[in-house]
Amino acid sequence: MEIFFQQIVNGLVQGSVYALVALGYTMVYGILGLINFAHGEVVMIGAMLALSSLNAMLGWGMPPLLALPLSLAFTMLGCMALGYGIERIAYRPLRHAPRLAPLITAIGVSIVLQNLAMMVWGRQYHAFPQMIANNTHTLAGAIINDVQIIIFITALAIMAGLMVVVHRTRLGRAMRAVAEDQHAAQLMGVDINRVISITFMLGSALAAVAGLMVSANYGLAHYYMGFLLGLKAFTAAVLGGIGNLRGAMLGGLLLGLIESLGAGYIGDLTGGFMGSNYQDVFAFFVLIAVLVLRPSGLLGERLAERA
């Protein structure tokens, strides 16, 4: 039973990070009907920027409680600029091109980002600096540490904040209008390009936070981390119903749980044939299962197949 609770805790923490990334996919999809393939790489760049800036500031002797928010702000700004740039360069010129075109440019952008990151940060793993005394607590037999608690609470707070922005502000209203009907929104005086840019920047800001969280949780960052993370977060978005913000959050948490419970028990389930090294394949099977059984996802009403 201890293993069970432990996997629940791990799953929820990991899932909250998936949820943040999944929100980025789902927001862009909701507005443009486009899968932003490069989103996972934005998370990776976020992790790298956070790590580098934190190490630099701590190196200057800055107290951790000052360095952390400063580095977070820096990372978010960096990722927002990146997200803005990606949209301008790779997606906007192709808005009326055949569907295949933006998918291909997105792959191109991912490859470029990955290799740029490798050139800047190298092929090695980077360790996340230890800043706070990372106390551990025991909860129903499961061990949870301070970093995990902070990650989980921050993620929930950010998601709540995003819901307020989308449902309570002028900007949110404009975003929903563009998602509903671009043409009509334009006629009503909404600056579509601006709304799309802001959506990309908002998603990238979430990706920046997620990047910082992932590297803090695992204590590591690597130039190749964005690929699988992006794939899983996309799965989370599909699981919840792509285009649906609440769905992305639910899907993220759920996927985190599935993955962690799956990894915890796969050895028993397969009689030791498969071990936790297969953890990464769960997301994929979830993705296939959702697409077969319920392509609109758990909370999605939109048809997956739009005319």
Add this chain to the structure above:
Amino acid sequence: MNSISASPLLQFSSISKQFGGLSALSDVSLHIRRGEIYGLIGPNGAGKTTLFNVITGLYQASAGEFQFNGKNYQSCKPHVLARAGIARTFQNIRLFANLSALENVMIGRHVRTKTGVIGALLRNRAARHEERAIAERARELLDYVGITKPHQTLARHLSYGEQRRLEIARALATDPLLLALDEPAAGMNATETESLKTLLQTIRASGITVLLIEHDVKLIMVLCDRVAVLDYGKKIAEGIPDEVRRKPAVIAAYLGGSDD
């Protein structure tokens, strides 16, 4: 005449279509007889194109029955209905833009031909024969609808009027019993409309039933044997054009909120 050919070609019984909470078609019943030109008019947003998409299988009706040529076609995919003999054009032209005019029409022959991968690879006698027949029929149809440009011209390089005609040729290539045209005269000038009229009459004379959605009421009135009027997803009138035109409900619908 046996009973099948005496029965209507297409029979709609109490068809409804909902999108979310919105009712795009409610309880529409109508029938189209063999060999007639049947017109469908109504103000913008009256549900004409929705009805069209139900007929051609792009949408599935939420309720009601839909018979074609004596068979039931509830919730069928478009390709099944195309095989059954319903061919269509689109309101905003949907040609295979980067393929040639000839290829566009040849693709229309797909459903009536059968060469598979093996035939394509071996290119045996049957396959060669079929391929020649496809190209020949496609060229005939291009001439039939009056496309005089070289048949190799890419569809997207044709003029607007020619693109409309090409869509008709492509639809005719499927050997339809019912040719469904979604605003074929939209955006055409007077001369083009006139020759379209002649073309449609020729098509009807060849034995193909025509269903026509049109904004150009004048065209509908001279061309159609019978007309139905939709408003807010309901059929408000049906009959021969002259009668329908005089119905108060129709006049109200058109004066109520439309550009005509």
Add this chain to the structure above:
Amino acid sequence: MTINQKSKPLLAVLAIVLLLLPFFIDALLGRGWVRIADFAMLYIMLALGLNIVVGYAGLLDLGYIAFFAVGAYCYALTGSPHLASAFPLLFPHGIHLSFWVVLPLAALLAGGFGVLLGAPTLRLRGDYLAIVTLGFGEIIRIFLNNLNAPLNLTNGPQGISRIDPVNVAGAPLNATQQILGVTLPSVHLYFYLFLAFTALVVFTSRRLEKSRIGRAWMAIREDEIAASAMGINTRNLKLLAFAMGAMFGGVSGALFAGFQGFVSPESFSLMESVMVLCMVVLGGMGNIAGVILGSVLLALLPEVLRHGVVPLQQALFGKMIIDPESLRMLLFGGALVVMMLYRPAGLLPSRVRRRELDTDEVAETV
């Protein structure tokens, strides 16, 4: 037929040049380059397979290399002592089936995987397919990497070695052979084998392209809704394209395993899928000559970078700043973006556009 009387002598000249090519390369550049040419042909076959999926049917397959892996491991397992050492009781001598028996099996197995993967996803929008195939490519690699315990099926990251060479008429191609008094080293022999297969793949692609099936694929690519309204069963035809592409991948994989004598999961990374996609996009999606050009260019690129960029950096900066591998990937990524933005039709103008220039009736070719 598509080959008319005028192009026959041209084709004969091309055939002679290609037959003499390994000797020219050997004499001018060295034997290593013949090997590079062999690899280039493997890439041509792969890219033409992907071209059916992406270029004709307009479906983005980002895990294409997985089918290559399926074909490669199919021959690696049946044609190496690995099974004998991993399961001595079950296969005391290994299987060691002839390459020519395994080849169709590999093609069918890869095609089967294609259908399995395509069936749930192809009825959805194209971008789902892209992401599912992306995941699939990675999953196959994870399995290949981990299926060495507790049952050693794939030998994990070490890969499978000592794979039997391809035999033609009883002669193994991994040794120098004398034919009609001409001495042919192994790389030359494989050159001719691959040339024959490439010719077959080009022939198949051409025949499919100019057929009822090929037209239906292109109709789906251009406008799926209009295609289905014209009576095309879009789901089945997409599945067919996907399976055909996968089969091409499986065949090239088996050839690769026989040629290398060694396979490991490393050869089947996402980057390889991207590279093959790049070949298709760079040359011109849907255009056979373009895809061949793209494949040759990109297969030679790493060699050019290795021989050009490294010494250049040494000379300019005194050390290596960018290693050729990441420079290559940067160029690939950048090429995908730039091509889509500025030249979506690829380096070679497409067949249709070229044909449009001459006003002759096309269907003479029928």
